[in-house]
Amino acid sequence: MTAVVGAAEGPGDLQGSAARWRRRYAVDRIMRWGLPLALLVVLAPLFDMIYWIAVRALPTFTLATLTTDQVGLGGGLYAMIVGSFTLLGLATGFAAAVGIAAGMYTAEYAPPPVARWARVAGNLLAGIPAIVLGYFGYYALVLYTHWGYTTLAGGITLGVFMVPFIYRTADLAFANVPSEQREAALAMGARPGQYLTRVAWPIALPAILSGVFLAMAIGLGETAPLLYTAGWSSTPVAGLFQPTSFLTGAIWNFYDYPATEGSFQALAFQAAFLLLVLVIGLNVVVQAVAERYRRRTRGMRA
Amino acid sequence: MTEPERGGPRGSDPILSVRHLTVRAPNRTILDDVSLDFEDREVAAIIGPSGCGKTTLVRALNRMAEVAPGIRIEGSVRYRGEEIYDPAVNPVLVRQRIGMVFQRPVPFPMSIYENVAFGLRLQGIDEEELDRTVRRSLEQAGLWKELDGDVERSGLTLSGGQQQRLCIARALAVKPRILLMDEPAASLDPTATQRIEELIFDLRKEYAVILVTHNMQQAARVAERTAFFYQGRLIEYSDTHQLFENPREKLTESYVTGRFG
Ligand SMILES: Nc1ncnc2c1ncn2[C@@H]1O[C@H](COP(=O)(O)OP(=O)(O)OP(=O)(O)O)[C@@H](O)[C@H]1O
Ligand SMILES: [Mg+2]
Numbered sequence: 001m002t003a004v005v006g007a008a009e010g011p012g013d014l015q016g017s018a019a020r021w022r023r024r025y026a027v028d029r030i031m032r033w034g035l036p037l038a039l040l041v042v043l044a045p046l047f048d049m050i051y052w053i054a055v056r057a058l059p060t061f062t063l064a065t066l067t068t069d070q071v072g073l074g075g076g077l078y079a080m081i082v083g084s085f086t087l088l089g090l091a092t093g094f095a096a097a098v099g100i101a102a103g104m105y106t107a108e109y110a111p112p113p114v115a116r117w118a119r120v121a122g123n124l125l126a127g128i129p130a131i132v133l134g135y136f137g138y139y140a141l142v143l144y145t146h147w148g149y150t151t152l153a154g155g156i157t158l159g160v161f162m163v164p165f166i167y168r169t170a171d172l173a174f175a176n177v178p179s180e181q182r183e184a185a186l187a188m189g190a191r192p193g194q195y196l197t198r199v200a201w202p203i204a205l206p207a208i209l210s211g212v213f214l215a216m217a218i219g220l221g222e223t224a225p226l227l228y229t230a231g232w233s234s235t236p237v238a239g240l241f242q243p244t245s246f247l248t249g250a251i252w253n254f255y256d257y258p259a260t261e262g263s264f265q266a267l268a269f270q271a272a273f274l275l276l277v278l279v280i281g282l283n284v285v286v287q288a289v290a291e292r293y294r295r296r297t298r299g300m301r302a
Numbered sequence: 303m304t305e306p307e308r309g310g311p312r313g314s315d316p317i318l319s320v321r322h323l324t325v326r327a328p329n330r331t332i333l334d335d336v337s338l339d340f341e342d343r344e345v346a347a348i349i350g351p352s353g354c355g356k357t358t359l360v361r362a363l364n365r366m367a368e369v370a371p372g373i374r375i376e377g378s379v380r381y382r383g384e385e386i387y388d389p390a391v392n393p394v395l396v397r398q399r400i401g402m403v404f405q406r407p408v409p410f411p412m413s414i415y416e417n418v419a420f421g422l423r424l425q426g427i428d429e430e431e432l433d434r435t436v437r438r439s440l441e442q443a444g445l446w447k448e449l450d451g452d453v454e455r456s457g458l459t460l461s462g463g464q465q466q467r468l469c470i471a472r473a474l475a476v477k478p479r480i481l482l483m484d485e486p487a488a489s490l491d492p493t494a495t496q497r498i499e500e501l502i503f504d505l506r507k508e509y510a511v512i513l514v515t516h517n518m519q520q521a522a523r524v525a526e527r528t529a530f531f532y533q534g535r536l537i538e539y540s541d542t543h544q545l546f547e548n549p550r551e552k553l554t555e556s557y558v559t560g561r562f563g
Contacts, residue, residue: 079428112371184408187366188421189398189476198420199410297411297458 050276057273060266066274070234070245072265073257077271082236083095083151084220090155090240091219095162096212103170105209108196109293119171126164130224133161138228149231149243157225162215169211173204206293210286217282221275223248247271315382317342317510318363318400318480323377325367327356332358334534335377340480342356345502345511347521347542350531351557356514357405359531360482362457365393381480398425401478401530404555405485407465409472414440414449421476435475443471446499463494470501480510488516499524503553516560524548530554 068076106118137157147153177200185195231243232253250271254264313543315558325333333355340346348356361367365386379386386396403444418436427435436453440446445467457468466486473481483502487495502524503513504558515521521528524543529539530553539546542556549555 178408180404180406180408181410183366183369184404184410185420186369187364187397187402187404188424188472189394190420190424191394194424198423203411 017035024039053060053272053276056266061270061273065270069236070267074267077247077250077267077274079234079236080245080247080271081274083230083233083249084247086151086231086237086244087155087158087218087226087246088220090152091158091162092212092216093161093217094156095166095219098159099163099166099211099215100208101129102115102167103172104174104196106167106171107174108200117170122164122167122171126168130222131227133157134224134228136224137225142229143297147241149229150241151230151237151244152240154230154244154246155240157229158219158222161222161225162219165215165218166208166211169214170204170208173207173211175199176207177203194232200232203297206289210289210293213286213289217279220282221248221279222254227252247275251275284287314341316340317382318512319380321378321380322362323359323362323375323379325355325362326374326376328372332534333362336531336536338529338536338539340510340512340525342510343478343506344527345506345509345513345525347448347525347528348512348514348531349516349518349528349557350537352516354531355534356531357484360402360484360512360514363480363482364541365396366402368393370537398476399478400482401473401476402482403466403469403473403481403483403486405488407462407469407489409460409465409468411458412461413454414457415470416452418453418471418475420472425476439471439475440468442474443467443506444497445471463490463495463497466490466494466498467501470498476545478509480512480513481505482514484514485516486513487520495520518546530557532557 035205039167046222063168065076066081067078069079070076102118106115106122110118134157137153139155141147141156142149145153174196181199183202185199186192190198226246226249230246230249232245232249233243235247237244251268254268254271257264257268259265318340320339321337321429323333323336324331336359348359350356354387358367361369363379363386367373367375375387377387381396381399385391386393386400410420412420415436416522418439418550419432422432422435437446440449440453445464448464457465460468466489470481470483487498490498499520502511502513513521513525525542527540528542528545530537530545530551532553538549538551545554546558549558
């Protein structure tokens with residue numbers, strides 16, 4: 001008697017049992033329609049929100065919105081734009097310098113136990129609610145220093161908020177450089193510092209940059225670290241030790257006002273719209289940088 | 303274990319002389335009391351089954367072994383009479399004199415030119431000299447003609463065999479006296495392998511080459527001397543043809559005749 005191995009289930013090897021086939025097909029159908037539906041549920045609020053903001057912001061959005069100061073109940077966002085970018089500049093400078101240096105140390109120099117704890121601490125810092133950080137900034141940089149509400153205090157507090165994001169990507173970016181590269185550089189007679197600046201840095205830079213831009217996008221949209229530190233001012237920021245207004249503050253402060261034309265509430269929506277555009281723009285930059293990274297290191301073994 | 307053969311009939315001073323070298327990992331001994339000499343302007347092959355310590359040996363010869371965490375090294379390695387494990391010796395300088403090529407080519411993600419210039423820039427060589435040396439090193443590695451002058455493209459765009467020759471050019475550029483090659487042809491096809499072998503054959507005129515290989519025909523083709531390692535120990539070290547045709551040790555004989563490993 002000859003037995004054909006694997007043919008026990010039905011007429012041909014290629015068909016198998018009909019019931020099982022139908023079951024698989026059902027699962028497949030759930031996957032095919034269920035998964036995109038889940039994605040839709042994730043994305044729908046985003047598009048709804050963009051629409052919701054756009055219809056309220058765009059009718060009154062003009063060039064003057066970007067270029068004039070706030071006057072009375074209306075006017076433009078100029079002071080807040082300048083304020084937001086000043087704060088973001090200070091914060092990014094601070095956070096990038098500290099975050100990248102700390103990431104470099106963690107990935108390359110720190111003894112393994114130190115690196116392990118540093119990573120845990122970095123994650124903890126990222127998890128601290130922004131409002132707690134804001135209150136800490138208020139206590140340390142507004143009260144304790146006797147500065148009062150200042151742009152500098154706001155910038156530093158926002159920077160502290162952004163540091164863990166940059167620190168984590170920098171650490172990862174350096175740690176992800178293939179160890180072969182390190183060995184090859186050392187075998188060429190490079191000192192660890194030379195390896196870092198000449199080999200690891202150019203490999204890690206695009207990833208670090210996308211981390212910095214991502215932190216900027218997050219920082220630009222934050223309110224809590226600034227509420228108790230930067231103060232408010234209806235005119236453009238006059239100095240590091242002067243208070244300043246900022247875009248998210250416009251939403252926070254003005255949203256509750258009645259909706260009449262040229263009102264505070266319109267300003268709030270215009271600020272929200274502008275923030276949305278800026279954040280999306282920063283994310284596009286992140287994507288572009290990431291793509292460049294893929295292209296540059298294509299062909300390099302991980 | 304057999305006593306290492308000293309210079310023998312060649313009579314010159316060894317360029318590298320290894321005595322009682324023992325390398326330990328946290329829970330085992332990788333190399334056990336190894337002693338042997340390497341002569342200048344000769345190719346020495348290191349053979350032995352996988353895991354016998356060949357890579358560890360060459361890494362211990364230019365102070366790369368200690369880069370891995372937990373590795374302990376005892377014994378002596380003298381480069382032209384100078385102890386490389388002397389605490390006063392700078393490992394960076396050791397690695398410049400004793401260059402290294404890895405099993406898999408590792409070009410840096412930069413241009414071909416910058417790859418070759420890498421070691422020279424570390425030493426602060428001026429630009430004009432740089433151009434000349436980069437070109438000469440690429441010529442020596444047999445890559446210059448193939449590149450057709452295009453040294454600005456990324457080293458990562460080269461084929462595997464070309465990448466390996468780029469890595470050889472990079473190692474040669476800093477003018478080492480000794481070149482350690484750890485299975486440099488292991489990831490290459492027969493044609494590329496043959497090119498590397500021809501290159502090794504030429505390099506002997508100027509350098510001492512220490513070549514780790516799994517390929518006994520390769521050892522027989524390019525090496526004056528061959529050392530056979532087994533489980534971290536040097537079993538036999540002699541002229542290549544003697545080691546293959548008339549080995550003194552039973553272990554060597556069974557290895558070279560393919561009866562194990
Ligand atoms: N850093 C290390 N820590 C612990 N063990 C190690 C380390 N490096 C090597 N070993 C061990 O030492 C032994 C010899 O390794 P080595 O890489 O020198 O072998 P090899 O002869 O080059 O082998 P192959 O022919 O497969 O390349 C192996 O068993 C390996 O697992
Ligand atoms: Mg090996």
